[in-house]
Amino acid sequence: MRELLIAEMKGKIPTKLQNSEDLLTSSVIGTFRYLSSSTYIQSVLESSMNIKGRRLLFDTPIKKCLFEFWPRLDDSEPDVLLRLIDANDHEYLLCIEAKFWSDKSSEEDTTIDVEERKNWQRDQLAREIETIHTVDCHKFMKVNQEKLKRIMFVYLTNDTYLHFKEIKESISFVKDIDFSIDHIYWLSWKQIFNVINSVSHFQTPQDAMLLTDLGRLLRKKGLVSFNGFHNMQHVYPYVNRYQYENAHKHYLWSEMKAVDKTIWSYGGKYNG
Amino acid sequence: MDDNSNLIQSINNVRNLIHNSILILRDLDTLLSKYSFQPLNGNALGSESSKSLYQSMTGYRTFLPQYMARQYALENDIEERKVKKILFTNIQLFHGYYDEIPPVLINSIISLPNHPKNLKNDIQNWWLKNTVYEDVKWENVKKHGELNEHVDDEGYKTIFWCNDLLSFQGQKELSNEVEKSVQIYNRTNDQQV
Incomplete structure (x- = not known):
C-alpha cells in the first residue's frame, strides 16, 4: 500500500490514471485498512x-472494521463496503460511493416504466442503497442480522x-425499502486531510508513516x-523573511524607481 | 536580494495569497452546508477583471481581480424561490481607490427589498465591495469584526463586518466566522422578513 502511495506522490503513475477515482479510493480508503486501529x-x-x-x-468506539472494495453484488458494485463493529458488539453496514471528477455513473430514466428500468437506467445511489439492504449483500459481508444496528x-x-438536490433526488428513487434520508451522508475528500492533520497521537510508528504519506x-x-x-510551504523562506506589511513597503513604486530605468525601457533605440 | 528575486517573491506571495483565499472560500462552502446554505453560483468565484489596454490602476476592473465574492441562500428558499436575504462573502485583496489597505475577509447579510426573479443575474458580485469601499468608505468602516450597517437608496440593507485575512489561521477561526454569520442571518430574519 505504501509503495502505491509513494508512486502516486512521485508521479510514477501513468497520467491517465492520475485522475482515477478508483485509484484514489484504493489509495486513500485502502490505507485505513492497514492501520492498527479502527479509530482512524x-x-x-x-x-x-x-x-x-x-x-x-x-454510539461507542469502533473496535473492528472490515473492508470490501468493489464487491460484485447482484445489481451493483459499490466502491467500498464497511462492516463496523462497535464496543457494544453492535454492527453497522456502511457503503461508500466515491467520486473525484465525475458525477453519478447513472441517473434515473423516468421516461421508462419503473418496473422496466435496467440497472443503467437507475439512479446509481438509489440502486446501491437498495443493494446494501439485500440479504445477499448481508451474507457477503457476514453481517449478524441480530446485531445490525444501522445501515x-x-x-x-x-x-x-x-448538493442537497442531488441527494434528495437519489432518495426519491429508492424503491421497496424504508431508508431515511438522514442516513445518507456527504463527505468531501479534503475532510479526510483534516482528520489526518488533526491526529495528535499516532498509535504506532507504522500508522504515523502511512498517514503522513497519505496526507502528502x-x-x-x-x-x-x-x-x-x-503553512504555505512553497513560500516559507519568503513569508518568514517578509511579512506582508513589510513586503508592501518594500515594493512601493517609489522604491522601484531606484532601479535603473533604461534597462527596463521598452523600445531600444526608438525610445531615446 | 536583487530586483528579480524581489519580483519573484512578490509574485509568489500573491499566488499563495490567492491560493489560500480560495481554500478559505472552499471551506466556507463546506461549513455553511451544515446550516443548509447553498452557493448561488456553484463553483464560480465572483470577480471583476480586465484585459483591456485602457484599464487604470485606480479603476474597478484591473488585470488582477480585486476581490473574490460568493453568495449563499438557504437551500429551501432557493428551491421555493423565496430568497429574501442572502449571505454574501467577499475576500478583498485590494481596491483601486486605496494605496494601502489590508486584504480582508468581509462577511455580510444583505436583506433584499424584493424576491429576485433570477438569483444569478439579479445579485451582482460587486455589491459588497461597492458598499464597503465606495458607499461607506474604508476609512469609516468599523474593523476587526465589528458590525456595520448600511441601507442604500433602493432599500438593500447590508450588515457587514471585516477581518484581516491574515487573522485567519485555520479551521477554528473559519468555523467561528460561519457561526457568527448564521447567528446574524437568523437575527436579521427575525427583524426584517
Missing part, C-alpha cells in the same frame, strides 16, 4: 454529515458543498483545507 476510519466517517447538517456518529451510505466527493498525497492532489497562511 471512525474519525473520517464521523466528519461526514447528512442534509440536516448532522454528523454521522457512532448507512456515504457519498464521498470532491465538492466543496453539499492528498496535499499533492489539492484535496486539502485552509490551514493558515503560515
